[in-house]
Amino acid sequence: MKNFNRIVTRELSVVFRSQSEFVYPLAFFIMVTSMFPLAVTPEPAQLAFIAPGVIWVAALLSLLLSLNAFYQSDFQDGSLEQMLLAGVSGSLIILAKAFANWIVTGLPLVLIAPIIGVLLNLELQANMIAMLALLIGTPSLCLIGAIGINLTVGLRNGGVLLTLLVLPLFIPILIFGASAVEAASIGKNYSGQLAILAAILILSLMLAPFAAAAAMKISID
Amino acid sequence: MELISSEFNSDNLIEITNLTVIRSDFPVFSPVNFSLGAGQAMQIRGTNGAGKTTLLRAICGLCHSLEGEISWNDEVITPAHQNFYQSLLYIGHALGLKPKLTIEQNLSFFQQLRFELDSQLIQEAMQAFGIAELYDEYVAKLSAGQKRRVSLCRIITEPVPLWILDEPLVALDVDGQQWMLDICNQHLERGGILLITSHQPINGIHNLRELTLS
Numbered sequence: 302m303k304n305f306n307r308i309v310t311r312e313l314s315v316v317f318r319s320q321s322e323f324v325y326p327l328a329f330f331i332m333v334t335s336m337f338p339l340a341v342t343p344e345p346a347q348l349a350f351i352a353p354g355v356i357w358v359a360a361l362l363s364l365l366l367s368l369n370a371f372y373q374s375d376f377q378d379g380s381l382e383q384m385l386l387a388g389v390s391g392s393l394i395i396l397a398k399a400f401a402n403w404i405v406t407g408l409p410l411v412l413i414a415p416i417i418g419v420l421l422n423l424e425l426q427a428n429m430i431a432m433l434a435l436l437i438g439t440p441s442l443c444l445i446g447a448i449g450i451n452l453t454v455g456l457r458n459g460g461v462l463l464t465l466l467v468l469p470l471f472i473p474i475l476i477f478g479a480s481a482v483e484a485a486s487i488g489k490n491y492s493g494q495l496a497i498l499a500a501i502l503i504l505s506l507m508l509a510p511f512a513a514a515a516a517m518k519i520s521i522d
Numbered sequence: 523m524e525l526i527s528s529e530f531n532s533d534n535l536i537e538i539t540n541l542t543v544i545r546s547d548f549p550v551f552s553p554v555n556f557s558l559g560a561g562q563a564m565q566i567r568g569t570n571g572a573g574k575t576t577l578l579r580a581i582c583g584l585c586h587s588l589e590g591e592i593s594w595n596d597e598v599i600t601p602a603h604q605n606f607y608q609s610l611l612y613i614g615h616a617l618g619l620k621p622k623l624t625i626e627q628n629l630s631f632f633q634q635l636r637f638e639l640d641s642q643l644i645q646e647a648m649q650a651f652g653i654a655e656l657y658d659e660y661v662a663k664l665s666a667g668q669k670r671r672v673s674l675c676r677i678i679t680e681p682v683p684l685w686i687l688d689e690p691l692v693a694l695d696v697d698g699q700q701w702m703l704d705i706c707n708q709h710l711e712r713g714g715i716l717l718i719t720s721h722q723p724i725n726g727i728h729n730l731r732e733l734t735l736s
Contacts, residue, residue, distance in 0.1 A: 304635055311623070311631050318622040318660075379616025382584055387635040388607035522586045 304389050305397045312371070312401035322370045326363040327409050333359040334417045345422040352421035353482035356431055357438075357475050360410050364442045365467065367406040368450040369460070371398055376454045382521055391514025395451070399443045399509075407439035427486035430495075437498040438478045444509035445470045451516035474501055530683040530713035532560045534595060534609070536581075541590035543573065543580050550576050551735040553590060560683070563706070563716035563727055568735035574719040575614065577735065578688050581717070582612045594684075608636060611680055614688040617673040621662035625653070625672050628661060633679045640679070647678035651701070667693040674702065677709070685709060686717045691724075703727055 316323045337355050338348055375381045375398075384394055414435050418428035449467035453459030481494035537557040542549040550573040558564055566574045580588045583599060583606075592599045594606040619628050629644050648654045651671045661669060670693045677685060685706075691699050703726040706716055710728065724730060 307631060307634055311620070311627075314627065315620055315622050374620075377616070378620065379614060379618040380620060382582075382614075382616070383612075383618035383632060384635065385584070386582055386607060386610060386612050387632060388604055389635055518586065521584055 305393055305400075308384070308389075308394060308397035309401050309404075312398060313404065315374075316401070316405050323367070323405050325370075326367040326406050327413070329366055330359050330363040330410055331413065331417070333362070335420060338420065349422040349424070349427075349486060352418065352423045353427075353431065353479040353486065355421060356414060356417060356435075356482070357479040360414070360435060360439065361442060361471050361475055363410065364406055364439065364446060365464065365471075367402060368446045368463070371402045371405075372447070372450045372454050376520065381517065385518075385521070391517050392510035395447050395510045395513040395517065399440075399447045399513075402447075403440050403443045407435075407443055410439060411435045423482070424486060427482055430485035430491055431482045434478045434481045434495060434498060437495060437502055438474045441474055441498070441502045441505045442471060444505040444513075445474075447513040448509055448516055451513045451520055453520075454517075455520035474498065477501075530560060532713050534683050534713070534715060535559045536684060536715060536717075537591075537593045537596075538581065539591040539593075541577070541580060541588060541592060543576050543585050544587045544589060545576075549589070554733065554735070556731075556733060558715050558717065560713040560715065561710050562731070563710055563718065563729065564731045564733055565724055565727075566717065566719045566733050566735060572735040574735060575688055578612065578614070578686050578717065578719065582610065582686060609682050610684045610686065611677060611682045612686040612688070613673050613676065613690060617669055619661045619669060619672060622660065624658050624660055625664075626657055628672065629675055629679050632676055636680060636682075644675070644679050647675040648672075650678065650705075651675055652698070667695060667698065670694055671698060677705065683713065684715045684717075688719050689721070690718065691720055691722055700726075 334355055337351065341351065342348065381394070385391060411432055414432050415428050418431050423431060446467055449463045452466065453463045456462065477494045477497045481491045481498070484491040484494060535557060538554055540553040540555060542551060542553045554577060556564065566577060568574050576585065579585050581592055594603070594609065597603070597605070599606050625648065626644060630639055630641070633639060633644065645654065645657070648657060651674065653668060653671050656664065656668065661672065664672065674690060690702055694702060703724065706727050710716060718724070
């Protein structure tokens with residue numbers, strides 16, 4: 302547990318020293334979502350109709366963008382293998398890095414989503430549900446993304462492969478996340494979708510660290 | 523200058539039996555056998571590409587496609603072998619330093635993974651290695667030789683018996699190399715074990731055995 306805190310602290314101090322690299326995914330999220338009213342239509346009713354999908358697709362892609370910054374340098378400069386050789390288990394390293402990844406990328410998305418919701422004319426209720434769904438959904442994205450990035454981090458052009466590997470696994474989260482917001486915006490019951498998102502989070506918390514740690518060891522070999 | 527204060531267990535023993543690493547169905551080097559006890563040192567030699575680094579990484583457990591056996595104190599090493607990883611320090615070509623953190627942050631992070639934080643010891647190590655004035659400097663601003671010195675400070679800040687050093691003398695100046703050899707000797711006198719590769723001839727480590735890979 303101590304080592305978990307240490308790795309998280311270290312990740313965050315690296316982020317603090319190189320903000321630009323880590324602010325980029327958030328900037329991407331804001332840019333993409335704010336362009337939809339300009340590109341599709343400024344009509345409020347139609348904007349509210351596409352808003353859940355837009356928010357979720359943008360969140361998913363910006364998290365995908367953030368993965369490289371968190372895993373690439375540790376792999377290349379040898380600090381990953383040094384942590385393993387200090388007896389820290391691979392899954393603990395993954396858990397700590399995914400947590401740091403979520404703090405830096407996921408949490409700001411959750412916090413900024415209501416503003417984007419207002420921009421896209423989401424009602425208050427749907428807006429709050431969008432925030433809640435992102436809060437439950439984005440940690441799973443970070444954890445599942447960790448599996449993909451650890452498999453591809455040693456490859457020269459791993460970017461495309463990462464997308465191909467990870468996006469299919471992101472789809473359920475996308476579907477249930479967006480549909481929770483949609484249900485809330487037309488006044489239907491949305492608890493089922495949120496429960497499934499929570500179930501996915503628990504499942505990925507339990508399994509993803511082990512899968513990603515195994516992937517990491519293959520990449521280091 | 524006595525920096526290494528801890529005495530190590532004189533029973534420590536690393537044994538390598540018929541070890542080789544398989545890459546694309548072929549062994550990288552012919553099987554290797556040796557054992558090193560407390561106070562013993564070995565230099566691995568071989569041409570470029572002979573597999574020196576691969577051998578060291580295999581011993582550390584970073585290679586998975588290996589054949590043969592590595593045991594530490596009569597226990598075969600598995601990935602979850604805490605005892606072994608508490609006793610091992612490997613410094614390879616990738617130094618494991620974060621350019622965006624200061625020297626002190628880098629060293630104390632690794633120290634804290636296995637030991638209690640001891641800032642005094644970190645300062646002493648940096649002093650001994652001639653980089654004391656760079657305490658709060660970011661690693662990104664250092665030269666190659668200074669980075670190497672920072673990574674080698676870990677041999678003092680993390681007192682473990684088994685040192686596996688891959689080309690530790692690269693990028694070091696003459697004084698640095700001499701200091702490194704002195705510290706290796708001190709380590710061996712206190713019951714440490716040393717496994718080293720180097721292209722330069724190493725003069726000055728007592729009873730250094732040699733193993734040539736083919």
